Amino acid sequence: MIDRLNHPDYDRWAAQIKRSGGCRQPIHLRGKVEHYDQATGHLLHRYTTRTEPDGILRVPCKTRRATRCPACAETYRADTYQLVRTGLVGGKGVPETVSAHPCLFVTLTAPSFGAVHVRREKSGKVLPCHARRNAETCPHGQVMSCTRRHSAEDACLGEPLCPDCYDYEGSVLFNAISPELWRRFTEALRRRFAKLSGLTLKALREQAVISFAKVAEYQRRGIVHFHAVIRLDGPDGPTSPPPAWATAEALADAVQHAAAVVTADVKPLSRTFRWGEQLDVRRITMDGELTEQAVAAYIAKYATKAAECVGTLDRRIQPLDDLAALSIRDHARRLIAACMRLGSLDALADLRLIQWAHMLGFRGHFSTKSRRYSTTLGQLRAAREEHQRAEDITTGRLPLFDEDTVLVIAHWEYAGQGLSAGELLLAAAITGTQLPTAGSGAR
Ligand SMILES: [Zn+2]
Numbered sequence: 001m002i003d004r005l006n007h008p009d010y011d012r013w014a015a016q017i018k019r020s021g022g023c024r025q026p027i028h029l030r031g032k033v034e035h036y037d038q039a040t041g042h043l044l045h046r047y048t049t050r051t052e053p054d055g056i057l058r059v060p061c062k063t064r065r066a067t068r069c070p071a072c073a074e075t076y077r078a079d080t081y082q083l084v085r086t087g088l089v090g091g092k093g094v095p096e097t098v099s100a101h102p103c104l105f106v107t108l109t110a111p112s113f114g115a116v117h118v119r120r121e122k123s124g125k126v127l128p129c130h131a132r133r134n135a136e137t138c139p140h141g142q143v144m145s146c147t148r149r150h151s152a153e154d155a156c157l158g159e160p161l162c163p164d165c166y167d168y169e170g171s172v173l174f175n176a177i178s179p180e181l182w183r184r185f186t187e188a189l190r191r192r193f194a195k196l197s198g199l200t201l202k203a204l205r206e207q208a209v210i211s212f213a214k215v216a217e218y219q220r221r222g223i224v225h226f227h228a229v230i231r232l233d234g235p236d237g238p239t240s241p242p243p244a245w246a247t248a249e250a251l252a253d254a255v256q257h258a259a260a261v262v263t264a265d266v267k268p269l270s271r272t273f274r275w276g277e278q279l280d281v282r283r284i285t286m287d288g289e290l291t292e293q294a295v296a297a298y299i300a301k302y303a304t305k306a307a308e309c310v311g312t313l314d315r316r317i318q319p320l321d322d323l324a325a326l327s328i329r330d331h332a333r334r335l336i337a338a339c340m341r342l343g344s345l346d347a348l349a350d351l352r353l354i355q356w357a358h359m360l361g362f363r364g365h366f367s368t369k370s371r372r373y374s375t376t377l378g379q380l381r382a383a384r385e386e387h388q389r390a391e392d393i394t395t396g397r398l399p400l401f402d403e404d405t406v407l408v409i410a411h412w413e414y415a416g417q418g419l420s421a422g423e424l425l426l427a428a429a430i431t432g433t434q435l436p437t438a439g440s441g442a443r
């Protein structure tokens with residue numbers, strides 16, 4: 001830290017850090033950018049990292065995972081919020097009239113794979129977890145009842161009453177198959193909505209389009225469930241109003257039906273998976289009980305979380321990792337072990353369960369949306385970079401060129417990643433971000 005502070009190029013280093021927005025594990029790039037006049041071939045401007053501190057440029061890692069880099073995850077969260085919100089109220093190229101389109105907030109859950117400890121509340125009172133009169137005793141001698149009123153922080157929440165009875169294989173297979181189940185759900189929804197409207201699928205497309213934005217969230221038991229915004233548009237997407245007959249009620253009917261009927265098979269094991277019975281379908285309105293703001297914030301909150309909130313690892317499990325030695329909850333360990341066991345079966349190779357064991361079998365995207373929903377993360381990033389470029393031109397760091405007459409040649413190479421322990425402390429002070437915990441640092 002002292003070395004860095006006393007170094008003659010400290011100011012430039014600090015400027016790089018500031019610009020990377022407090023990224024905890026910036027990517028190091030080595031390279032140059034040259035601007036040539038296309039007509040004369042004259043070099044107009046050259047930027048090279050050779051004169052930068054350590055001969056490198058530090059750029060943000062752009063991870064979405066808060067455990068790895070809080071600053072970049074925050075950017076991702078904010079972008080996801082904007083992306084969901086513009087699909088609800090307009091902005092960033094989406095017209096404001098979109099807020100009048102029928103729109104639902106839907107939560108699709110996983111089925112049960114065995115009784116787990118839960119905290120249930122009813123009108124402000126915490127209920128007993130699993131109160132059963134004449135509760136059965138399982139083959140392992142465990143009485144399948146729990147009368148405790150669990151606190152919200154209780155470590156046993158989400159853990160099975162009897163781990164030996166719990167269907168760990170079913171749990172990780174559901175995670176693995178859930179992206180396919182979601183895809184089938186969206187198809188079934190379109191088909192059902194067309195049928196309710198008395199149209200063929202093709203005829204429906206000419207009058208109305210259904211678009212989605214969804215996030216996956218891990219429940220305490222280690223299974224993903226999905227929260228989705230489902231919106232009805234006219235044939236041209238958010239810019240066109242849906243026909244009057246395409247109502248939120250009809251859409252909700254179609255959602256209920258589609259969620260109940262779709263299945264996805266894991267054929268080699270003769271297992272069929274479907275959504276759980278808990279299905280939540282609510283209307284999103286400007287001023288109702290569920291506002292657009294609330295939905296966007298809710299969805300964005302989950303965009304930066306991964307399986308580590310269940311108590312597993314935020315990295316891939318290596319074949320040589322000793323599962324018993326990992327400092328994780330026993331429930332997570334058993335879920336990971338199920339992934340490793342099933343992943344070694346040739347017939348299930350497609351599910352790539354070993355590679356995704358740290359995600360408890362889920363290999364889907366955390367937030368996805370259909371093409372027509374709103375803007376994209378890429379567009380939001382490009383807008384931010386354009387803003388930065390404009391700032392660089394105003395402050396004289398970059399000369400202003402006419403892009404049509406200038407040839408830009410850039411060459412970049414990866415030169416590492418991360419900050420040293422001392423640099424991390426300085427970076428936190430410069431950018432006003434959280435101090436890192438032990439274990440994060442240069443890699
Ligand atoms: Zn970062």
Ligand SMILES: [Zn+2]
Binds near residue numbers: 116118130147150
């Ligand atoms: Zn319990």
Ligand SMILES: [Zn+2]
Binds near residue numbers: 140141163165
């Ligand atoms: Zn048992």
